[in-house]
Amino acid sequence: xxxxxxxxxxxxxxxxxxxxxxxxxxxxxxxxxxxxxxxxxxxxxxxxxxxxxxxxxxxxxxxxxxxxxxxxxxxxx
Numbered sequence: 001x002x003x004x005x006x007x008x009x010x011x012x013x014x015x016x017x018x019x020x021x022x023x024x025x026x027x028x029x030x031x032x033x034x035x036x037x038x039x040x041x042x043x044x045x046x047x048x049x050x051x052x053x054x055x056x057x058x059x060x061x062x063x064x065x066x067x068x069x070x071x072x073x074x075x076x077x
Contacts, residue, residue, distance in 0.1 A: 005068050012064045013056055023053050026074075 005012065015040075027049045031042060063069075 005063075005070055008060055008062075009064050011060050012057075015060060020053070023051075 027046065031045060036042060037045075
């Protein structure tokens, strides 16, 4: 089932305001839990986790910055 434009915008906002900070806290907690490895390993893990969160949510963020395709275009009337 495809989400409407308005639902995708709301879900994207929810993910960015609540989900992403929680994901960051989880990533930092994970790194502290494994006793902070070397600098390059830590950097690689942070970069990997920083990119990894976006792949499952790509469909939610796709086209959110564009005008609503379902809105009536009053400029042509």
